[in-house]
């Protein structure tokens with residue numbers, strides 16, 4: 001009888017990359033989650049694909065299946081470690097409380113997706129997955145990027161924070177003396193990994209002199 005090979009991942013995390021500036025944060029987060037041996041269930045909105053083409057030299061393909069193969073190769077993930085789902089793939093695990101991971105990050109989070117999540121729109125798989133995280137009282141981290149914020153944006157962030165979401169603005173600090181853009185990206189990604197309670201070697205925590 002053939003033995004089933006069971007793949008054990010450190011953690012399962014849902015990652016939605018939406019169309020705010022700073023897709024580099026989302027891609028770096030994915031790289032770190034893969035390196036930390038997490039299985040990552042990924043969704044990339046249409047607008048995020050435009051932003052990726054605008055802000056990076058990455059040649060992300062168009063379909064979810066192609067993106068899955070591309071990201072797997074790009075981040076040297078194990079087969080099945082990175083799974084990508086399309087905007088109306090309602091049978092995906094993230095669409096239901098019984099299948100969704102216990103942790104979800106929207107990084108970066110556009111103000112459009114922020115609004116849809118705050119109002120429970122559920123019009124695409126990203127919005128539905130966030131709605132599932134909210135109804136199941138699971139961890140939901142949002143990384144918005146906009147400047148300045150309108151009253152609407154701030155109201156949505158306050159409402160979601162009161163519901164238990166963690167809002168981590170894509171605003172790197174400077175006390176670590178960043179020398180490169182990668183350093184600034186890692187500042188924000190380290191904050192997200194700390195919230196997810198996934199060990200990171202990107203930045204020492206406050207009060208620690210260096211990474212162990």
Ligand SMILES: Cc1cc2nc3c(=O)[nH]c(=O)nc-3n(C[C@H](O)[C@H](O)[C@H](O)COP(=O)(O)O)c2cc1C
Nearest residue numbers: 018019020021045047048054110111112113145146
């Ligand atoms: C290059 C580019 C940069 C953008 N930057 C931002 C941004 O920083 N913040 C934001 O909320 N929206 C930004 N947008 C607009 C969103 O992509 C747009 O509102 C979109 O409808 C969001 O859809 P999504 O939430 O499904 O990804 C940007 C769009 C483009 C093309």
